[in-house]
Amino acid sequence: MSLLHDDDILRAAALLEQGRLVAFPTETVYGLGADAENPAAIARIYAAKGRPSNHPVIVHLAPEADPGYWVSAIPNEAQALIDAFWPGPLTLILPRAAHIPAAVAGGQNSIGVRCPSHPVAQALLRAFKGGKGGIAAPSANKFGHVSPTIAQHVRDEFTDGSVDLILDGGQSEVGIESSIIDLSRLDSHGPVLLRPGRITTLQLAQVLGVTPAAPDAAAPRASGTLEAHYAPRTPVAMIASADIAPTLQQLAAAGRRVALLHWSAVHHAGALQLPSSPAGYAHGLYAGLRLLDMADADLILIEAPPGSADWQAINDRLRRAAHDSAGILERLL
CATH class of the missing domain: 3.40.50.11030 (Threonylcarbamoyl-AMP synthase, C-terminal domain)
Known part of the structure; x- marks a missing residue:
């Protein structure tokens, strides 16, 4: 159960607007958040995690936010998935809008966006830039390690002061990261499931009318898709x-x-x-x-x-x- 007050949310939103890092709960895992339009803030995420700069992060949006601001096109397939599964644990990979910094996409022309369902995440997103901003947020752990599902996991990971605030929203309900589906190459590859999650291949196929393909060699890089990931220190x-x-x-x-x-x-x-x-x-x-x-x-x-x-x-x-x-x-x- 969350012990947060409105002041905590407002403080977190203010820190994000100052280019600082805030860890916050989502229904999947805890995220390490920064202003998705601030390359310097995004660089702080990569530095804190020890994450390669070419490994993209996911942009989290409020339910009322316009995903069209972040992407150059929303195909019918994307809108159908948004209508079916947002807010929820589904990330869409779409062509990145030209004015969105390449840093948040790991330098790629595509970008990952999702709308989380956790009430604390939604409250933070609505408070940040009046609900119109996006929060870039990979999992709040050192790169490649086990993702955090409670606030204490985040505290255990970052003892160096690199995270300015941790919002405690209780244990994440889902417990594993979002499904990621690539819709940036529909004409050549159709929909491609880059990372499975709570939303299954069958559920996606029922909405899309076609079963998403498996990742191919030319697929966009996406969070959590390296061969070695989610690893404890013990073998x-x-x-x-x-x-x-x-x-x-x-x-x-x-x-x-x-x-x-x-x-x-x-x-x-x-x-x-x-x-x-x-x-x-x-x-x-x-x-x-x-x-x-x-x-x-x-x-x-x-x-x-x-x-x-x-x-x-x-x-x-x-x-x-x-x-x-x-x-x-x-x-x-």
Whole structure:
């Protein structure tokens, strides 16, 4: 539950207008916000996160704001998705309007925009520049690390004073980042799903009348789409449910300390069980990874979720979290 007052929102909006950084809650994860039309402020985001300057950020808009200010065209497909899913966890990649700074788009000619549904995010967006501004906001964590879903996660990430204010709006409901769909190349590629999220491929297809394609080599760069991302500091390995018990036995015999993240019935000291529904699992995933990251373990072992379409976004995040730990099981055993 949020403990914020109107004065907190007004203070945050004033800081943003001064080019400062404000972390705020959205329904997906907490964002690290700056004035999307201020290149110097955007540079502060990149510096605070340690984020490559060619990796674009998403512009968040108030429900009453005009997305047409930010893009050079809103095709029918985009308007249909806006009508169906905004406010909500869906980011649209569209051609960037010429007057919008390239810094917010990582130097690309396209730009990502979304309208969050979290009441604190909406209050901040309405207060900032009279509701007409945009807040550039990647996740409020160091680049590549696990995204934050409560205000304390943000405090834990930024102990250097680089963030001027953190708005505490409680735990993010969704718990993983927005779906990102590219509509900037409709004539040549059609709609392309760059990052899965709470809004599924099937839901998008039902609105668009066509199933979005998978990312191609020429697709625009987008937030959270690098092969290694969302990673705790402890190495991560993901294995099938049937392999958990024998793997735990082998690791114990090798004297390894293991933190286990699972969803089915598994008994292991230091284990954390998440719900067996995609929505419940996503809600607790990042908080769970952060908790297990503090367990002083040699390995975070993750029970692979089901491979069905409704688990696509979760499997995407876990695959990226484990990317840089490839081969870790073999090295520990």
